[in-house]
């Protein structure tokens with residue numbers, strides 16, 4: 001199906017400020033409908049969740065709708081959608097709960113491709129329990145994380161494999177399904193960081209083999225919060241610390257305190273916006289699949305344009321090389337500092353930040369220390385004019 005980027009752009013009030021946004025991997029711009037849903041929730045009668053008053057029902061309905069929306073987004077079970085402040089917070093919480101049963105001799109596998117939010121919580125949880133951490137490296141030349149690099153670390157003592165669905169630094173999309181198969185054969189759980197992936201592809205948690213799948217709505221056009229999707233059956237087996245009067249039901253057991261109803265309404269609106277890319281009518285999941293496929297095609301075409309364009313510029317290296325990847329490129333410059341390019345472009349209204357973006361292990365593994373490079377990320381509202389501005393700006397900077 002075709003992708004009408006002009007119609008998409010018209011829905012984003014922030015774009016009227018005029019910048020070309022290549023900073024989506026850090027957090028996307030937000031459609032009007034998302035902001036409107038947040039505002040509507042804040043001005044409607046609201047109370048704590050319940051079914052007695054209208055205000056209670058409104059709060060309850062918002063929560064249930066958001067669980068269903070996220071479940072549709074990743075083909076999960078709404079009864080296993082846990083919300084929290086951020087992916088980082090939820091991963092720390094879950095790492096402590098999951099690690100409660102670990103001890104000396106147990107092992108956890110993390111990768112050097114991952115954002116630190118899917119590394120450090122597991123490393124620290126393992127340390128606290130006397131368990132062993134095994135590190136899977138990726139090939140710095142190709143950016144590929146081979147399933148075998150994880151497979152060779154597994155044993156019958158492996159309790160969990162933490163792996164990214166896609167790298168927020170270089171875009172690599174590892175074969176998570178193959179990694180999950182290996183992990184499951186060894187009797188381990190998989191914790192998949194879908195924060196970067198969810199913004200760029202139709203996700204099916206069962207196909208990925210993700211026992212726990214984490215994502216963050218603010219990366220896919222929604223508000224700032226995080227969610228983890230798992231099967232309710234798995235969540236039932238876990239016992240987080242909780243207040244005595246708070247419910248023991250799943251998934252609420254993991255949601256400490258009162259949820260942000262307004263942000264949940266915004267999350268539902270963001271999922272509906274993505275579904276709208278696949279057509280105005282019909283069940284949400286098939287529209288999401290069609291819409292994300294159309295988006296992927298659009299973003300891949302622009303990514304290729306950028307790659308061809310930067311190849312013509314002197315001294316620019318594209319660090320993103322994996323066969324399967326998101327439209328997120330990391331650029332480095334011979335003898336030049338990426339942070340200079342970032343500032344130069346920013347002064348021209350082109351937002352492409354430099355850094356390692358908390359993917360610190362990946363940046364070091366690429367030989368870029370903690371400095372990283374210039375990250376150029378595409379989003380649903382990116383268009384050819386943005387790409388023209390980026391390439392012209394980089395060309396000008398390289399001439400200085």
Ligand SMILES: Cc1ncc(COP(=O)(O)O)c(C=O)c1O
Nearest residue numbers: 086087088115117168195196216
């Ligand atoms: C791949 C990836 N994982 C995890 C995170 C952390 O997400 P949050 O800000 O929701 O904690 C980010 C944020 O940049 C990310 O890009």
